[in-house]
Structure formats: C-alpha cells, structure tokens
Amino acid sequence: MKGHEVEIVTRGEKIRARLEAAFAPRQLEVVDESEGHRGHSGYQEGGESHFRVEIASARFEGMDRIARHRAVHAALGRDLVVEIHALALKISA
Numbered sequence: 001m002k003g004h005e006v007e008i009v010t011r012g013e014k015i016r017a018r019l020e021a022a023f024a025p026r027q028l029e030v031v032d033e034s035e036g037h038r039g040h041s042g043y044q045e046g047g048e049s050h051f052r053v054e055i056a057s058a059r060f061e062g063m064d065r066i067a068r069h070r071a072v073h074a075a076l077g078r079d080l081v082v083e084i085h086a087l088a089l090k091i092s093a
Contacts, residue, residue, distance in 0.1 A: 011048040014080055022075035023057035033088075049085040061093040 016030045034047035060068050068091040
C-alpha cells in the first residue's frame with residue numbers, strides 16, 4: 001500500500017525491546033548465533049533461531065539462577081519463546 005510503511009521487526013529486536021522494558025538493564029547484549037548452527041536441528045533459513053543473551057539488571061537482585069531464567073522467559077512471552085530454538089542466557093544482578 002502506497003503511503004504506508006511496514007516496520008519489519010526481527011526476533012532479535014523483539015528480544016531486546018521486551019528485556020529493556022521489563023528489566024531496564026545496565027547491560028544488554030543480544031547475539032544471533034544461528035549461522036553457527038547451520039545444518040543442525042532447529043536451524044531456520046534466514047537465522048533468528050539461536051540466540052545468546054547477556055543481561056545485567058538490579059531487578060535480578062535476590063533471585064536464584066532458576067528464578068532469573070523464569071523472569072527472562074516470562075518477559076519474552078510464550079509467543080516469542082516458541083519461535084526460538086535455542087536461547088543461551090547469562091544473567092547477573
């Protein structure tokens with residue numbers, strides 16, 4: 001449609017936006033590592049299937065490792081989590 005721009009949002013951008021909104025992190029790195037998994041189970045042409053996330057936020061203070069992982073998964077939402085084959089997390093307070 002002429003005059004209407006469609007914004008394409010990648011999974012990586014969705015991950016970043018949802019984690020920023022939920023945790024106001026002082027550090028956040030979202031890396032698409034999909035290309036390194038080409039030919040392996042879960043690889044999707046075009047990437048965006050395997051991610052590594054490093055996040056640091058005061059909101060993780062007092063949480064154990066499992067609680068931190070659950071909080072991240074909840075913030076991402078089931079709709080996004082089911083689209084991702086692998087998600088490696090490094091979480092700190």
